[in-house]
Amino acid sequence: MLFHVRMDVKLPPDMPADVAEPLKAKEKARFQELQRSGTWRHIWRIAGQYANVSIFDVDSPTQLHEYLMSLPLFPYMQIEVMPLCRHPSSLHNDDR
Amino acid sequence: MLFHVRMDVKLPPDMPADVAEPLKAKEKARFQELQRSGTWRHIWRIAGQYANVSIFDVDSPTQLHEYLMSLPLFPYMQIEVMPLCRHPSSLHNDDR
Amino acid sequence: MLFHVRMDVKLPPDMPADVAEPLKAKEKARFQELQRSGTWRHIWRIAGQYANVSIFDVDSPTQLHEYLMSLPLFPYMQIEVMPLCRHPSSLHNDDR
Amino acid sequence: MLFHVRMDVKLPPDMPADVAEPLKAKEKARFQELQRSGTWRHIWRIAGQYANVSIFDVDSPTQLHEYLMSLPLFPYMQIEVMPLCRHPSSLHNDDR
Amino acid sequence: MLFHVRMDVKLPPDMPADVAEPLKAKEKARFQELQRSGTWRHIWRIAGQYANVSIFDVDSPTQLHEYLMSLPLFPYMQIEVMPLCRHPSSLHNDDR
Amino acid sequence: MLFHVRMDVKLPPDMPADVAEPLKAKEKARFQELQRSGTWRHIWRIAGQYANVSIFDVDSPTQLHEYLMSLPLFPYMQIEVMPLCRHPSSLHNDDR
Amino acid sequence: MLFHVRMDVKLPPDMPADVAEPLKAKEKARFQELQRSGTWRHIWRIAGQYANVSIFDVDSPTQLHEYLMSLPLFPYMQIEVMPLCRHPSSLHNDDR
Amino acid sequence: MLFHVRMDVKLPPDMPADVAEPLKAKEKARFQELQRSGTWRHIWRIAGQYANVSIFDVDSPTQLHEYLMSLPLFPYMQIEVMPLCRHPSSLHNDDR
Amino acid sequence: MLFHVRMDVKLPPDMPADVAEPLKAKEKARFQELQRSGTWRHIWRIAGQYANVSIFDVDSPTQLHEYLMSLPLFPYMQIEVMPLCRHPSSLHNDDR
Amino acid sequence: MLFHVRMDVKLPPDMPADVAEPLKAKEKARFQELQRSGTWRHIWRIAGQYANVSIFDVDSPTQLHEYLMSLPLFPYMQIEVMPLCRHPSSLHNDDR
Numbered sequence: 001m002l003f004h005v006r007m008d009v010k011l012p013p014d015m016p017a018d019v020a021e022p023l024k025a026k027e028k029a030r031f032q033e034l035q036r037s038g039t040w041r042h043i044w045r046i047a048g049q050y051a052n053v054s055i056f057d058v059d060s061p062t063q064l065h066e067y068l069m070s071l072p073l074f075p076y077m078q079i080e081v082m083p084l085c086r087h088p089s090s091l092h093n094d095d096r
Numbered sequence: 097m098l099f100h101v102r103m104d105v106k107l108p109p110d111m112p113a114d115v116a117e118p119l120k121a122k123e124k125a126r127f128q129e130l131q132r133s134g135t136w137r138h139i140w141r142i143a144g145q146y147a148n149v150s151i152f153d154v155d156s157p158t159q160l161h162e163y164l165m166s167l168p169l170f171p172y173m174q175i176e177v178m179p180l181c182r183h184p185s186s187l188h189n190d191d192r
Numbered sequence: 193m194l195f196h197v198r199m200d201v202k203l204p205p206d207m208p209a210d211v212a213e214p215l216k217a218k219e220k221a222r223f224q225e226l227q228r229s230g231t232w233r234h235i236w237r238i239a240g241q242y243a244n245v246s247i248f249d250v251d252s253p254t255q256l257h258e259y260l261m262s263l264p265l266f267p268y269m270q271i272e273v274m275p276l277c278r279h280p281s282s283l284h285n286d287d288r
Numbered sequence: 289m290l291f292h293v294r295m296d297v298k299l300p301p302d303m304p305a306d307v308a309e310p311l312k313a314k315e316k317a318r319f320q321e322l323q324r325s326g327t328w329r330h331i332w333r334i335a336g337q338y339a340n341v342s343i344f345d346v347d348s349p350t351q352l353h354e355y356l357m358s359l360p361l362f363p364y365m366q367i368e369v370m371p372l373c374r375h376p377s378s379l380h381n382d383d384r
Numbered sequence: 385m386l387f388h389v390r391m392d393v394k395l396p397p398d399m400p401a402d403v404a405e406p407l408k409a410k411e412k413a414r415f416q417e418l419q420r421s422g423t424w425r426h427i428w429r430i431a432g433q434y435a436n437v438s439i440f441d442v443d444s445p446t447q448l449h450e451y452l453m454s455l456p457l458f459p460y461m462q463i464e465v466m467p468l469c470r471h472p473s474s475l476h477n478d479d480r
Numbered sequence: 481m482l483f484h485v486r487m488d489v490k491l492p493p494d495m496p497a498d499v500a501e502p503l504k505a506k507e508k509a510r511f512q513e514l515q516r517s518g519t520w521r522h523i524w525r526i527a528g529q530y531a532n533v534s535i536f537d538v539d540s541p542t543q544l545h546e547y548l549m550s551l552p553l554f555p556y557m558q559i560e561v562m563p564l565c566r567h568p569s570s571l572h573n574d575d576r
Numbered sequence: 577m578l579f580h581v582r583m584d585v586k587l588p589p590d591m592p593a594d595v596a597e598p599l600k601a602k603e604k605a606r607f608q609e610l611q612r613s614g615t616w617r618h619i620w621r622i623a624g625q626y627a628n629v630s631i632f633d634v635d636s637p638t639q640l641h642e643y644l645m646s647l648p649l650f651p652y653m654q655i656e657v658m659p660l661c662r663h664p665s666s667l668h669n670d671d672r
Numbered sequence: 673m674l675f676h677v678r679m680d681v682k683l684p685p686d687m688p689a690d691v692a693e694p695l696k697a698k699e700k701a702r703f704q705e706l707q708r709s710g711t712w713r714h715i716w717r718i719a720g721q722y723a724n725v726s727i728f729d730v731d732s733p734t735q736l737h738e739y740l741m742s743l744p745l746f747p748y749m750q751i752e753v754m755p756l757c758r759h760p761s762s763l764h765n766d767d768r
Numbered sequence: 769m770l771f772h773v774r775m776d777v778k779l780p781p782d783m784p785a786d787v788a789e790p791l792k793a794k795e796k797a798r799f800q801e802l803q804r805s806g807t808w809r810h811i812w813r814i815a816g817q818y819a820n821v822s823i824f825d826v827d828s829p830t831q832l833h834e835y836l837m838s839l840p841l842f843p844y845m846q847i848e849v850m851p852l853c854r855h856p857s858s859l860h861n862d863d864r
Numbered sequence: 865m866l867f868h869v870r871m872d873v874k875l876p877p878d879m880p881a882d883v884a885e886p887l888k889a890k891e892k893a894r895f896q897e898l899q900r901s902g903t904w905r906h907i908w909r910i911a912g913q914y915a916n917v918s919i920f921d922v923d924s925p926t927q928l929h930e931y932l933m934s935l936p937l938f939p940y941m942q943i944e945v946m947p948l949c950r951h952p953s954s955l956h957n958d959d960r
Contacts, residue, residue, distance in 0.1 A: 001252045002140060003275070004149055005336060013939035028185045035187050042138075042188070044098060044151075044180035047925040048869065048932045048945040052183060053100055055140075060193045061275035061335040068336045075301035081336040083195070083253035083275050084140035087148060089124045091131050092138070097924045099947070101720065109267035143253040144197060144260045144273040156865045157719040157947035164720045171685035177720040179867070179925035179947050194332060196341055205459035220377045227379050234330075234380070236290060236343075236372035239445040240389060240452045240465040244375060245292055247332075276332035279340060281316045283323050284330070289444045291467070293528060348385045349467035349527040356528045363493035369528040371387070371445035371467050386524060388533055397651035412569045419571050426522075426572070428482060428535075428564035431637040432581065432644045432657040436567060437484055439524075468524035471532060473508045475515050476522070481636045483659070485816060540577045541659035541815040548816045555781035561816040563579070563637035563659050578812060580821055589747035604857045611859050618810075618860070620770060620823075620852035623733040624677060624740045624753040628855060629772055631812075660812035663820060665796045667803050668810070673828045674908060675851070676917055700953045707955050714906075714956070716866060716919075716948035724951060725868055727908075732769045733851035755771070755829035755851050756908035759916060761892045763899050764906070773912065829911040836912045843877035849912040 001057070002041075002084040003064050007077050008051040026072040034067055055084070097153070098137075098180040099160050103173045104147040122168040130163055151180070193249070194233070194276040195256050199269045200243040218264040226259060247276070289345070290329070290372040291352050295365045296339040314360040322355055343372070385441070386425070386468040387448050391461045392435040410456040418451055439468070481537070482521075482564040483544050487557045488531040506552040514547055535564070577633070578617070578660040579640050583653050584627040602648040610643055631660070673729070674713075674756040675736050679749045680723040698744040706739055727756070769825070770809070770852040771832050775845045776819040794840040802835055823852070865921070866905075866948040867928050871941045872915040890936040898931060919948070 011020060034040040042055040058064045064081070068074060107116060130136040138151040154160045157179075164175060203212060226232040234247040250256045253275075260271060299308060322328040330343040346352045352369070356362060395404060418424040426439040442448045448465070452458060491500060514520040522535040538544045541563075548559060587596060610616040618631040634640045640657070644650060683692060706712040714727040730736045736753070740746060779788060802808040810823040826832045829851075836847060875884060898904040906919040922928045925947075932943060 001254075003253075003335075004140065004142070011939075031185055032187055043183045043186050044100065045183050045929060046100070047179040047181050047867075047929045048943045053178070053180065060277075061195075062193075062277040064275070065277045065333060065335045075299075079336040081275060082149070083143040083256070083273060084149065085143050085252075085254040085257045087139045087141050089127055090139050091128055097926075099719075099925075107267075141257060143195075143257045144271040156949075157867075158865075158949040160947070161717060161719045161949045171683075175720045177947060179928070179945060181924075181926040181929045196332065196334075203459075223377055224379055235375045235378050236292065237375050237449060238292070239371040239373050239387075239449045240463045245370075245372065274341070275335040276341065277335050279331045279333050281319055282331050283320055289446075291445075291527075348469075349387075350385075350469040352467070353469045353525060353527045363491075367528040369467060371448070371465060373444075373446040373449045388524065388526070395651075415569055416571055427567045427570050428484065429567050429641060430484070431563040431565050431579075431641045432655040437562075437564065466533075467527040468533065469527050471523045471525050473511055474523050475512055481638075483637075483815075540661075541579075542577075542661040544659070545661045545813060545815045555779075559816040561659060563640070563657060565636075565638040565641045580812065580814070587747075607857055608859055619855045619858050620772065621737060621855050622772070623675075623737045623851040623853050624751045629850075629852065631810075658821070659815040660821065661815050663811045663813050665799055666811050667800055673830075675829075676908065676910070703953055704955055715951045715954050716868065717951045718868070719947040719949050725946070725948065732853075733771075734769075734853040736851070737853045753851060754917070755832070755849060755911040756917065757828075757830040757833045757911050759907045759909050761895055762907050763896055771911075833909060833911045843875075847912040 001059070002086075003056045003058065003061075004082040004084050005054045005056055005064075005068070006046075006051065006080045007054065008049065008079075009073055009077055011050075011073075011076050023072055030071055039067060097155075098182075099152045099154065099157075100178040100180050101150045101152055101160075101164070102142075102147065102176045103150065104145065104175075105169055105173055107146075107169075107172055119168055126167055135163060193251070194278075195248045195250065195253075196274040196276050197246045197248055197256075197260070198238075198243065198272045199246065200241065200271075201265055202268055202270065203242075203265075215264055222263055231259060289347070290374075291344045291346065291349075292370040292372050293342045293344055293352075293356070294334075294339065294368045295342065296337065296367075297361055297365055299338075299361075299364050311360055318359055327355060385443070386470075387440045387442065387445075388466040388468050389438045389440055389448075389452070390430075390435065390464045391438065392433065392463075393457055393461055395434075395457075395460055407456055414455055423451060481539070482566075483536045483538065483541075484562040484564050485534045485536055485544075485548070486526075486531065486560045487534065488529065488559075489553055489557055491530075491553075491556055503552055510551055519547060577635070578662075579632045579634065579637075580658040580660050581630045581632055581640075581644070582622075582627065582656045583630065584625065584655075585649055585653055587626075587649075587652050599648055606647055615643060673731070674758075675728045675730065675733075676754040676756050677726045677728055677736075677740070678718075678723065678752045679726065680721065680751075681745055681749055683722075683745075683748050695744055702743055711739060769827070770854075771824045771826065771829075772850040772852050773822045773824055773832075773836070774814075774819065774848045775822065776817065776847075777841055777845055779818075779841075779844050791840055798839055807835060865923070866950075867920045867922065867925075868946040868948050869918045869920055869928075869932070870910075870915065870944045871918065872913065872943075873937055873941055875914075875937075875940050887936055894935055903931060 031040065031043075035043070039056060039058060040054060041057045044053050045051070046053060056064055056067070058067065061083075068079060071077070127136065127139075131139070135152060135154060136150060137153045140149050141147070142149060152160055152163070154163065160177070164170060167173070223232065223235075227235070231248060231250055232246060233249045236245050237243070238245060248256055248259070250259065256273070260266060263269070319328065319331075323331070327344060327346060328342060329345045332341050333339070334341060344352055344355070346355065349371075356367060359365070415424065415427075419427070423440060423442055424438060425441045428437050429435070430437060440448055440451070442451065445467075452463060455461070511520065511523075515523070519536060519538060520534060521537045524533050525531070526533060536544055536547070538547065544561070548554060551557070607616065607619075611619070615632060615634060616630060617633045620629050621627070622629060632640055632643070634643065644655060647653070703712065703715075707715070711728060711730060712726060713729045716725050717723070718725060728736055728739070730739065733755075740751060743749070799808065799811075803811070807824060807826060808822060809825045812821050813819070814821060824832055824835070826835065832849070836842060839845070895904065895907075899907070903920060903922055904918060905921045908917050909915070910917060920928055920931070922931065928945070932938060935941070
């Protein structure tokens with residue numbers, strides 16, 4: 001099932017690069033792992049923000065929660081979740 | 097280019113069915129026309145709301161505005177628009 | 193899976209009793225049908241509000257959406273949905 | 289009587305694990321103590337948030353306040369309380 | 385137990401006086417009845433608003449809800465409820 | 481004249497006990513002094529919050545301001561003030 | 577004593593001129609009466625809004641409330657009140 | 673001097689075309705008159721909204737207020753005004 | 769021309785007195801300088817807040833900005849500005 | 865295409881001048897570079913705020929994002945973006 005997730009990342013502006021960079025590298029690795037598994041179906045940057053809008057395809061809210069908790073940047077994120085449904089008028093098969 | 101659009105539809109609860117139904121039918125027709133043309137790339141219902149989250153792929157903000165204004169339900173909608181960018185870490189070609 | 197749903201009912205104060213009463217009776221019937229089926233697991237009134245907090249146990253966001261849309265008072269409700277997970281520390285089996 | 293309590297936990301992201309872990313362990317112990325006593329009737333995680341929704345069954349607002357103040361994570365929580373009533377249409381005995 | 389209740393009254397400005405006046409008279413009668421019974425412990429007007437702040441002393445949230453629902457102006461009110469506790473430092477016996 | 485004051489106390493969670501405790505003790509002493517003088521007519525804890533709702537009976541907004549500024553916890557408080565009036569329908573003499 | 581009052585006027589756009597004009601004329605007359613008496617010390621329009629910021633000099637919140645209730649446009653206004661104090665550093669005698 | 677003005681137009685969805693069209697035509701005429709006079713320096717549509725962002729160059733807040741009040745759609749608009757200053761680092765002469 | 773300015777001062781509660789006091793003394797000196805020059809026409813404390821409401825009489829938004837930036841407490845203030853106009857019904861010459 | 869961007873700068877009040885000044889100098893240099901290239905079409909200070917309103921003319925949301933991310937003050941800014949369209953009634957060629 002699908003969930004719409006908005007993530008706003010709030011890193012302290014004075015976080016040293018040698019702390020921030022490994023954190024971001026681990027985030028990217030975990031993100032691509034979830035993307036490859038088909039769970040993290042879409043991601044887009046919001047222009048002008050250190051933030052993204054994502055679409056997750058998971059088995060349950062619990063699975064979604066575990067995936068989000070597993071993100072290395074989770075402690076620095078503000079997250080909003082909205083459950084989605086396929087739109088009855090949609091002609092696209094992949095808007096499931 | 098991509099835009100994230102949230103549309104909340106506020107039809108008056110006492111709108112007679114013979115006004116509401118043709119309006120919704122015209123909305124569906126126009127929506128599918130834009131979907132077939134590739135402009136309206138994604139649409140999802142927000143669970144529990146008369147509302148959707150959509151991704152548009154258009155040439156400019158002006159084109160987006162014209163498409164939204166052309167929707168028969170536009171006068172009854174509250175609309176929020178966010179410009180999106182491809183995420184640099186994404187592995188998916190279609191998250192352009 | 194579980195969803196937390198808050199429903200605020202906004203009936204126009206001048207709705208005639210012979211319109212409001214049948215509507216509320218149908219709402220109650222549909223509500224009890226869903227309660228009997230095990231879908232609408234909990235409901236509580238919020239003190240001082242024409243509003244409730246409910247816990248739904250459904251198969252998907254789509255099923256939740258259909259149940260909420262089927263409520264006779266849906267056009268008069270403002271609804272907020274939050275996906276829930278079992279809490280890992282809970283000792284209660286029914287907080288699934 | 290029943291109260292709906294939402295707790296959002298805001299631990300500083302740089303709190304050392306040897307401070308955070310004992311704090312969370314004490315929180316869990318106190319939570320389960322209240323759960324066993326029947327006071328903390330329900331708890332659910334909110335998906336994607338370090339937050340929960342809970343239902344307390346207490347003798348008075350004062351008792352609720354004392355229980356919440358006794359939580360080791362209280363100084364790091366943002367808490368919202370709503371008094372609840374049994375819904376007159378409910379068929380479930382335990383929605384008291 | 386004590387509850388803090390704020391009531392904002394929103395009568396339509398074009399409600400005819402022969403509808404508004406009897407409604408207000410019934411409201412006043414019901415209010416004084418609850419005041420005499422000791423339930424509606426305090427009431428104050430908020431300066432510049434058609435609104436009041438009240439303190440109720442009731443047996444339960446359910447009783448509070450029933451009293452508020454029994455007010456003739458209830459359909460025109462926006463109501464906020466906060467449960468209160470006796471303050472541990474208070475020297476006044478009647479701040480119970 | 482009467483003022484409704486809500487005070488939310490925001491002590492930093494890592495304030496050492498040997499700083500916080502004397503501060504709270506001074507706050508309590510000053511509070512009881514104002515309570516004994518009849519100025520601080522009512523105080524109630526808001527359940528689940530480190531916050532109170534109070535009713536002050538003072539000669540002027542300036543006197544209210546001076547009393548609030550004299551509280552040892554003032555620098556850590558977020559304060560909201562609303563001027564109150566006696567309600568014309570009240571039967572209670574002490575709701576002046 | 578002084579109060580800061582912001583008044584936003586919300587006349588329905590379709591109110592006929594022969595209803596609106598007499599209402600506004602009565603408002604102006606009552607306003608100038610209070611201005612002449614020294615009660616309504618200052619008034620300014622907020623640029624671009626059908627709204628004003630005013631300073632009242634009254635004996636009590638109750639007197640302020642009565643004056644505001646006596647305004648013919650009161651039922652169409654949204655009003656916010658803040659109690660003011662003389663600023664201790666002010667050199668102006670009339671900022672009392 | 674410059675002011676940033678955002679105007680959101682809220683025409684009732686059921687306003688008949690023979691009322692709305694002449695109103696919009698008059699709005700356009702007045703708008704172009706102010707644009708030609710150099711007062712209304714810039715205007716842009718906000719994509720997806722019946723709203724615009726404008727820059728006015730006027731002699732005073734009072735003149736701005738009079739121009740805005742003279743717009744035929746003023747009663748249907750929600751307006752926000754912010755005073756602007758030339759930015760000290762700007763290289764453009766016309767960002768005055 | 770007139771501007772309505774609200775200033776909320778947010779000094780860190782743990783700022784040492786030997787930093788805060790000279791800062792406040794400089795603020796007072798600069799404030800009285802502007803008051804003497806006729807620019808800072810009115811100032812009032814908001815009861816219960818470390819905040820004021822002020823009326824400035826300046827030549828332009830740019831001059832207002834420069835005066836506000838020159839305040840020693842500016843980095844600790846949250847400021848809101850509203851342009852004002854003389855009210856057409858006012859009988860007072862000094863409400864210009 | 866055009867975007868409306870509001871930037872609020874939140875430098876910590878205790879940032880030492882030898883950190884803040886070079887940062888601001890780099891910001892100014894990068895800003896003027898973008899201004900010279902025609903990308904940063906307009907900029908205005910918001911009176912009383914450490915904030916600006918800007919109009920960008922870019923090829924895509926992605927280009928806008930890259931330009932904003934390249935600003936030395938980006939980590940200290942809160943940014944809001946709105947896509948704009950040429951207004952159909954505008955007589956000015958440069959409101960494109």
